[in-house]
Amino acid sequence: SSPAPSLNPISDDSCGSENEEAEIDWDELGFGLVPTDYMYVMKGTQDGEFINGELNHFGDIKLSPSSGVLNYGQGLFEGLKAYRRKGMGGGIMLFRPEENALRMGMGAQRMCMPSPSVDQFLHAVKLTVLANKRWVPPQGKGSLYVRPLLIGSGPVLGLAPAPEYMFLVYASPVGNYFKEGVAPINLLLADKIHRAIPGGTGGIKAISNYAPVLKAQMHAKSKGFTDVLYLDSVNKKYLEEASSCNIFIVKGNVISTPATNGTILPGITRRSIIELANDLGYQVEERLVSVDELFDADEVFCTGTAVVVAPVGCISYCDQRYTFKTGVETAAQRLYNTLTAIQMGHVQDTKGWTHEI
Numbered sequence: 001s002s003p004a005p006s007l008n009p010i011s012d013d014s015c016g017s018e019n020e021e022a023e024i025d026w027d028e029l030g031f032g033l034v035p036t037d038y039m040y041v042m043k044g045t046q047d048g049e050f051i052n053g054e055l056n057h058f059g060d061i062k063l064s065p066s067s068g069v070l071n072y073g074q075g076l077f078e079g080l081k082a083y084r085r086k087g088m089g090g091g092i093m094l095f096r097p098e099e100n101a102l103r104m105g106m107g108a109q110r111m112c113m114p115s116p117s118v119d120q121f122l123h124a125v126k127l128t129v130l131a132n133k134r135w136v137p138p139q140g141k142g143s144l145y146v147r148p149l150l151i152g153s154g155p156v157l158g159l160a161p162a163p164e165y166m167f168l169v170y171a172s173p174v175g176n177y178f179k180e181g182v183a184p185i186n187l188l189l190a191d192k193i194h195r196a197i198p199g200g201t202g203g204i205k206a207i208s209n210y211a212p213v214l215k216a217q218m219h220a221k222s223k224g225f226t227d228v229l230y231l232d233s234v235n236k237k238y239l240e241e242a243s244s245c246n247i248f249i250v251k252g253n254v255i256s257t258p259a260t261n262g263t264i265l266p267g268i269t270r271r272s273i274i275e276l277a278n279d280l281g282y283q284v285e286e287r288l289v290s291v292d293e294l295f296d297a298d299e300v301f302c303t304g305t306a307v308v309v310a311p312v313g314c315i316s317y318c319d320q321r322y323t324f325k326t327g328v329e330t331a332a333q334r335l336y337n338t339l340t341a342i343q344m345g346h347v348q349d350t351k352g353w354t355h356e357i
């Protein structure tokens with residue numbers, strides 16, 4: 001097989017030393033791309049051999065106009081975060097990276113793609129984070145968001161799996177996902193656009209799941225909403241998820257979230273929150289959650305790698321506005337505090353979720 005694509009080979013010292021702090025105002029971080037120094041690139045064959053992975057300078061990649069990803073959307077992405085333990089000299093921690101590797105593997109099967117092994121995935125993520133160490137924000141200022149991609153890079157014309165694949169990992173420092181910061185968000189419940197269908201790809205991180213919700217998202221933003229919450233496409237009455245995150249409702253001591261039945265993305269933060277909520281004494285239910293229960297909830301919150309735990313202040317549906325409890329005395333706040341304390345190393349991680357690198 002041909003050698004790995006050396007797209008932006010590391011042949012000069014134009015990147016800062018990995019120990020030198022990046023010149024960036026850490027207080028200004030949102031969730032936009034801040035190009036970092038290096039990315040990881042590895043080439044794969046259709047029969048599943050991934051070879052010659054290497055770090056390159058972060059930069060453009062070369063793709064055939066007839067690549068599988070550009071023509072038929074054969075691609076997956078992942079998202080995970082690296083946190084700095086203390087000051088700029090502190091160790092760096094990854095949160096449950098093997099879960100991302102496993103999820104990419106599952107998604108690859110659905111998309112007829114080969115995937116790197118868990119070890120190859122973890123190696124690539126660690127190399128990318130360490131090479132971009134100076135871009136990991138100081139404690140409390142954000143995290144380094146790591147974006148692995150698996151794409152059909154080889155040429156196709158008729159509809160078929162691509163003959164070659166590319167696995168890439170790049171990273172960007174990020175702050176809060178929503179412009180509201182940690183303040184409550186407001187959602188528009190979509191009545192016409194659906195995110196996923198039974199038998200489709202809603203349960204994997206296919207790149208093709210995300211562009212189709214942009215229209216609903218742009219409409220909601222133009223009306224002053226933060227994001228969109230979707231209903232199931234068959235009964236049009238059960239909650240699915242928001243454009244970029246899973247959803248939970250709280251009623252008394254019971255926390256409910258839609259079960260992952262193939263149309264819901266099995267979020268790693270979702271799964272972590274379910275476990276932490278159980279530990280904190282809540283009764284957690286994964287099941288169908290109807291829109292009527294949503295309107296009757298005490299609290300609503302969203303979870304995701306990018307979003308972490310975002311409290312929902314209000315939801316609008318068919319010109320009705322429903323408001324929910326937010327603030328320090330909420331389940332969402334307790335869960336946010338518990339999760340981020342583990343992610344940032346403020347408490348001992350008894351679950352083996354964090355990996356110091």
Ligand code: COI
Pocket residue numbers: 078079080243244245304305306307
């Ligand atoms: C994440 O939370 O990591 C995601 O992949 C969602 C994305 C739309 C930012």
